[in-house]
Amino acid sequence: MRWHAPQQASGLCLCSSNSGNMTTKKDLEAIENQISTIQVSSHEETVDPVLAHGGFKTMEQRRNWGWLLSGFISLNILLLGIAIVSGSVFNKVQITSSHLLIFLIFLVILTTIWMVYYKIHTSRVCNAVLYKDSHAGPIWLRGGLVLFGICSVIMDIFKIVYYVGRKDCESPVKIAFPVVQALFVIVQTYVLWVHAKDCVQIQKIITGCGLMLTLSTNLTVWMMAVTEESLHQTVAPVNPSSNISSNGGHRSNVTSQGRSGNSECKCIHDMCDVFEKAYFYLYPFNIEYSLFASAMSYVMWKNIGRQMDEHHSHNLHFSLWDVLIGPVAGLIILVAGLATFVMYEVDVAKEDPKKKEEALIMHYTMNIVALLLMSIATLVGCIIFRMDKRDPVSAKSPTRSLDVGLIVGSSLGQYLIYYFSIVALLASGVQGHVNRLDLTNSILTVIQLCLQNAFLIKGLHREPFKETETASVFTNVMAVRERDLERRSSSIVPAHTLPMPLKLLQGQLPWKRRILKEICTFLLFCNVILWIISAFGARPQFDNTVGSDIFEFQTWAAVVNIGMPFGIFYRMHSVASLFEVCLIS
C-alpha cells in the first residue's frame, strides 16, 4: 500500500519524451524511496515534535533559492505598486493615474504572456504536473472566479464605452487599460480554472517567479481598484480643492470634480453617466476577482514541487432538505437587511439631518438584531464543537492554512474600524440615541467577529464526516492505534476505504450535525447581507460624524478606507468558508 506514490511517479515519468535524463533520475529516486520504505522503521511521531518535524525537511529543502527569488520579486513589485498608487492619489501633477495605468498595463501583459507560456509548456511536457492537490481550487472558488471574472469583463466593457465617450479629453491609456485587463481576466480565469490544483514539478524557479508575478499583479490591480472604489465612496468634506473627490459620487456634499480636474469635458454620447455609475457598481466584483485569483496563485505557488496523491478526495454532498430553520431564518434576515439597506441609502441621499438620523437608527437596529442572533448561533456552534470529540485534521494543507490566515487577517480590518468607533464613541461621551446604538453595534460586531473566527477555525480543522463508514468498534488498544496510524497515511489509499477514528464512531449523534448545518446556513445568509451592505456603499462610519470628529477626518477616512475592503472580503470569504464547514459537518 505504501508504495503507491513512488510507483505512480516512476510510471508516469516513463512517458516523457524530451527529458530522458530527468526520467532516469526520477526512477532512481523512486527505487531508492521504495528501498527505504521497506528498510526503515521511522521514529515515533506523537512523542517529540522535533522528531516529527523531520518530515518538514522536504518542505524546507523546497524553499531554496527559487523560492527566495520569487518572494523578492513579489515583494518588490507590490511595494513599488503601493508607492505608485499612493503617489497617484496624493500627487496632482507628477504622478498621474496614467503613470499608474502604464505600470499596470506592463504588469498585466507580462503576466498574460507568462500564463500563456505556462499553459503551453505544461501541456507539452508530460511529467510537468505529476500530482494534483485535491484541497486546492475547490469548485466554489473556481465558480466564484468565473462569476467575478465575467463581472470584471463587463466592468471593463463599460469602462471602455465610458472612456471612448470622453476620448477627446482623457488619456488613451485609460481606454487601453480596460482592454488589456479584459484579455488578462479571460486568460487568467481559464488558466486558473484548469491548473488550480497543479503541483508543478519542472522549471520550478520560472514557475515560482511566474506565479508570484501573477500574485503581485492581481494584488496591485486589487489595490488600485480598492483605492478608486474608496475614493468614490468617500468624499472628503474638508478639502474641496483636492482631486481625490469623485465625479458622480452619490454623496454630493462637496463640489463634484472630475478625477483629472476637467469637469467641463463633454461626453460624445449621452450614456457616460449611466456607464460610469454601472461600472462603479461592478467594482466590488472586480475586487473580489483579484483576491480570488491571488489566493489561487498563492496556493499554486505553495504547491510547487509538492508530491501528493490526486485520488484523495472526499465525496461530500450538500442537500437543501437536511436543513430548514437556518436557511429560513437567514433568508428573513437577508430580506429585512436588503429592505433596510435600500431605505437607508434613499434616506441618506436626501441630505436631511432628521432623515439621516432615522436611517442610522434603522441601520444600527437591523445590524444589532442580526449580530445578536449570529453571535448566539455561533456560540451554540462553538459549544457543539467543544462537545464533539471528532479528531482535528492531521495533514497540513496550504489551502486550509491560507483560508484561516485570510479569515483572521481580513477580519483585522473590521476589528480596526470597530475599535476606533468604540474609542471615539466613549471619548465623545456616548450622547444621543444614535451613538448608543452605534456603540452597541460596534461592541457586538467585535464579539461576533471573535466567535465567528473561532467557529470557522475549528470548523475548517475537522475531518469531514463520512456516512458510508462501517461502524465497527475496536476495543483492543493496540488495534486502535494501528488503525489510527494507518489513517495517517490515508492519502495514498482511496478515501472510502479509510477507517474512522474510534471516538467518532462512539460519540457522533445526528442532531449535532443537523444543528451545525442549520447554524452554518444561517450564518451564511447573514454574512451575505452584511457583505451586500458594505460592498454596495453603505458607510454609516461617515454618515455618523462621531468618528471623524474625534479623530481627524484624514485619519478616520484612512482607517475606514483601509479597513472596509478587508471587511468586505472577510464577509465574502466567511460565506465560502461557512459553506465548506457546512459540507464537512
Place this chain on the structure above:
Amino acid sequence: MRWHAPQQASGLCLCSSNSGNMTTKKDLEAIENQISTIQVSSHEETVDPVLAHGGFKTMEQRRNWGWLLSGFISLNILLLGIAIVSGSVFNKVQITSSHLLIFLIFLVILTTIWMVYYKIHTSRVCNAVLYKDSHAGPIWLRGGLVLFGICSVIMDIFKIVYYVGRKDCESPVKIAFPVVQALFVIVQTYVLWVHAKDCVQIQKIITGCGLMLTLSTNLTVWMMAVTEESLHQTVAPVNPSSNISSNGGHRSNVTSQGRSGNSECKCIHDMCDVFEKAYFYLYPFNIEYSLFASAMSYVMWKNIGRQMDEHHSHNLHFSLWDVLIGPVAGLIILVAGLATFVMYEVDVAKEDPKKKEEALIMHYTMNIVALLLMSIATLVGCIIFRMDKRDPVSAKSPTRSLDVGLIVGSSLGQYLIYYFSIVALLASGVQGHVNRLDLTNSILTVIQLCLQNAFLIKGLHREPFKETETASVFTNVMAVRERDLERRSSSIVPAHTLPMPLKLLQGQLPWKRRILKEICTFLLFCNVILWIISAFGARPQFDNTVGSDIFEFQTWAAVVNIGMPFGIFYRMHSVASLFEVCLIS
C-alpha cells in the same frame, strides 16, 4: 535510543506531589508511546509530504480552545491599544495622553501580577516545566534584554525626575506610569531571563493567556514609545497649531510647543531640559526592549505544551582571531559613519540651506559607499552558500521561524520608505546632485535589503558546523540512508555523538568558512552604524524635501514614521542574526 523522551517524561513526572491524577495519565501515555514505538514502523517521509506532516498532528491538537482564546485576547488588546494611541495623537481634548497612560498602567500591572503568579506557580509545581527549548532565549537575546532593560529603567528614572519637576502642571499619571513601568521592566527581565526556554506543561490555557497578555502589553508599550519618538523626531511644518509637535525637538523650524500645550509651565528644578533630552536619547533602547520581550514571550507561547529534550545544544564558540579583514573594514566604516553622522547632525541643525545640502551629499555618499561594499560582501556570501552543499536544517523551531519572520517583516518598513523615495525622485525628474545621490542611495538600499535578507534566511537555515566530527565516509547507500534517518531523530541524543551528513564531510573547505565569518563580521559592523544613524535621529527623508513635495506632507510623514521604527529594528535584529550566522558558519 528512541525511548529517551518518553522515559524522561515518565521519570520526571513521578516527583509530582499535588497532581497524582496527571502523573498516572502521563505515565499511561508514556507507556503507550513506548508500545507504539516498538510496534509501528511508520510511513516513509520523503515520498509524500502529506504523510510526513502527520507529525504535525500534535501541533494542531495543541492549537485548541486555549490557543484561540489567548490569540483573541492579544488581538483585542492590541487593536484597542492602536485605537487609543491614535486617538491620543489626533485628538486634542477627549482622548489625552493621560487616558492612554491609564490604559497602559492597567495593562502593565495586570501583566506584572501574572508574571509573579507564573514564577511562584511553576516553582512550586514540580512537573510544570518538563522540557526546555534549547533554541529559545539564546544568550545574546537575554543579554540584550538585560542591557536594554537597564536603559529602560534609567529612562524611567529620568522621566520621573522630569515630571516631578513639572508636577504642578502635569497630570500625576505621568509620574505614576514610569514608576509602574520600571517595576514591570525589572520583574519581566528577571522572569524572561529565568524562564525563556520553558515548555510549560500545566495550566496551559492560563499560561497561554498570560503570555499573550505579556506580548500585547509589550507591543502596546512599544507602539506608544514609537509614536512618542516619531513625533519627537518629526516636526510638522504645515500645522503649527497641532499639538503633535514636540517640546525640545532639535529641529526648531516651527514654534516649539508642549505636548499638553502649556509651554508657560515652569520646572521646579533647573534640570528639566537636560533630563528630557536624556530620556529621549534612551527611547530607542526602550523600543528595542519591548520588542525583545515580545519576541521572547511569543516563543514561550509557541512552546507551551511542546515536548522536547533539554540536552540538545551545540557548543558553538567564537574567536576574534578567526577573522581579520571583516572586523577591520567594518570598524573603518563604523568610525567613518559615526564621524559623518555627527557632522551631518551639526550641519543640519544650522538651518543654512547650503550647509544642509553639503550635509546631505556627505550623508548619501557615506551611505552609498557602505551599501555598495555591503552588497558586494553579501553577494559573495550568497554565492558561497550556493556552492556549499551543507544540508539545510530539518527540524522546525519557533525561534528560527520567528527570526526569519521578524527580519522579513521589519525590512518591509525600509522597503516602503525607499520605494516611496524612488517614486518621488523619479516623479520629480531627479534634478540636482543631491537627488541623484538620493536615488542611487535608495536603489542600493533596496538591493542590499534583498541580498541581506536572502543571506540571513539561508544562513539561519543551516546546520551548525561541528569541528569535533570524525571524518568517516560511507560508501554504502543503505548505510548512508540509515545514518541520515538517525540524524533526523538527533534531538534525543547528545549533539556531539551525531554523524554528519555525507556531503559535508566531502565538500567542506576551511576558506569558505573563513570568508563567511569575515563577511558576517563586516556586515555586523555596517548594520550597527546604519542602526545608530537611524536610531539617533538622522532623518534625511525630511531634510531632503522631495518626498514631502511629491506626496503630501501628511502621507510622507506617515510613511517615514511608520517605516522608520521597523527599519531601526531591522538593523538591530540583523546584527543579532548576523552574529548567529557567524557562529554557525
